[in-house]
Amino acid sequence: MAEKAEAEYYSKDFEWEDLRRVVENDPSLRYHLTPFVSSSSCAAPAVEADAWRSFHRRHSAGKFFKERRYLLKEFPELIRISDPVKVLEVGCGxxxxxxxxxxxxxxxxxxxxxxxxxxxxxxxxxIATGSAISLVPRFFTFLLDVSVNDFPDWLFCTSCRRNSSPEPANFSSDSRGENLEMSHMSAFLREDQCCIGGVDFVTMIFTLSAIPFKRMPSxxxxxxxxxxPGGLLLFRDYGLYDMTMLRFLSEQRVGFCEYMRSDGxxxxxxxxxxxxxxxLAAGFTEVELTYCCITSVNRQTGKSxxxxxxxxxxxxPV
Ligand SMILES: C[S@@+](CC[C@H](N)C(=O)[O-])C[C@H]1O[C@@H](n2cnc3c(N)ncnc32)[C@H](O)[C@@H]1O
Incomplete structure (x- = not known):
């Protein structure tokens, strides 16, 4: 019962259509809906990644950490498989x-x-301090500006992708990707493996919204x-008419439904x-797609x- 209540909490406190009607009939919010005429000033390459680097430098105490406890309720397929599972988290914060x-x-x-x-x-x-049992041997990080660079070859090299076999093909170590950091990767890449053979899940949790719209397709x-093949991309991100969208000022618009915060x-x-x-344009098929509409109350102001x-x-697709 408690489990059901928790699952529901993260899905529907109100109808999105009701919110849409209110927003679209409010003259003070009309600027969010008008077509956007692009200016060249916000098109500098990868400035947004620099802005994120500065953001993390400013907040290096890591106070922004808030474990997403609802994640497994929303994406239970992550824990349904008994075989080894590989997950790629893009923009892990x-x-x-x-x-x-x-x-x-x-x-x-x-x-x-x-x-x-x-x-x-x-x-x-x-991750090193987050559990009584060490999670470190199952956690691997790598630096990547995904809006500019490709994923490294050790994730899923071209030959294995072409074959799309469940197990990666064997190659000599020379064929491993240039991006491979040997000391780090040797921990999980066998001598006879050229790559890990692709991942079962990609999670993109509040990351795609941080990337300029025109770079999202790539x-x-x-x-x-x-x-x-058959793997899932699990997606959660800001939805249209979220309260934080309606707070942006007209001059912060950099595209349709796209805004730049004061920190860039x-x-x-x-x-x-x-x-x-x-x-769908990228080649995925849709399994689930919904709005989650949650009313939360600010404890200090009591405002909902x-x-x-x-x-x-x-x-x-398989
Ligand atoms: C809102 S945070 C989400 C973090 C994490 N996914 C979570 O669930 O809390 C967005 C993250 O995406 C990262 N990010 C933004 N642009 C990126 C890019 N072009 N390439 C890789 N990471 C990026 C940021 O540094 C930040 O850590």
Missing amino acids: NGSTVLPILRAKQNITVYACDCSEEILRKAEEI VIEKCLSVLR TFSYFFSLDTARNLF MQRVWVHGKFQK
């Missing part, structure tokens, strides 16, 4: 998503990337490329249609806030 996944089951290994070296070290620190294609980080707010179009998230599961 300080490990809020990684920690509950690693703790859930011993058969899960998590590979995690972020564009900030500083936050990767923080995540490693948090990021999603890269995620598809490292998934094994980006935030995009997804409608179901936009999310669907992005993932209507939060909207998009929850999705997309599969790589």
Whole structure:
């Protein structure tokens, strides 16, 4: 019973359609809905990744860490498999998503990337102290600006991707990807392996919204490329008309449903249609896609806030 209540809490306190009607009929919010005429000023390459690096440097105490306890309720498939499971967390931050996944089951290994070296070290620190049983041997981090660079070959090399066999093909060590950091990777890549053979799950939890909209298609294609056939991409991110979207000022708009915070980080707010179009265009099939509409109350002010998230599961075709 308690489990059911928790699961429901993260899905529907109000109807998204009701919120849509209120927002779209409020003249003071109209600027969020008008078509956006792009200016060249926000198009500098990868500035948003720099902004995230600065963000993590400023918040190096890691106070922003909040374990996503609901994650396994929302994505129970992560713990349904008894065979070894490989998960890639894209934009792992300080490990809020990684920690509950690693703790859930011993058969899960998590590979995690972020564009900030500083936050990767923080995540490693948090994972090292996050459980009585050591999670460290099942947690591997690597630095990557996913909006600019490809995933390293050791995740799923081209030859194995082409064959798409359940086990990676054997190659000499010379064929391992250039990005391979041998000392680090030798911990989990056997001598006869050229790559780990792709991952079973990719998690993108509040990361895609941080990437400029025009770079999202290529990021999603890269995620598809490292998934094994039949693997799932688990997605959760800001939804259209979330309270934080409505707080942005007109001058903070950098695109349609896209905003830049004063610190230079980006935030995009997804409608179901936009999310669907992005993932399907990359080659995924849709398994689940809904709005999660949650009313949360600010303990200090007593004000209630209507939060909207998009929850999705997309599969790589077999
Ligand atoms: C809102 S946090 C989400 C962190 C984590 N997924 C979670 O569940 O808490 C977004 C993360 O994405 C990272 N990020 C932003 N742009 C990125 C990029 N281009 N490549 C890799 N990581 C990126 C940021 O550094 C940040 O840690």
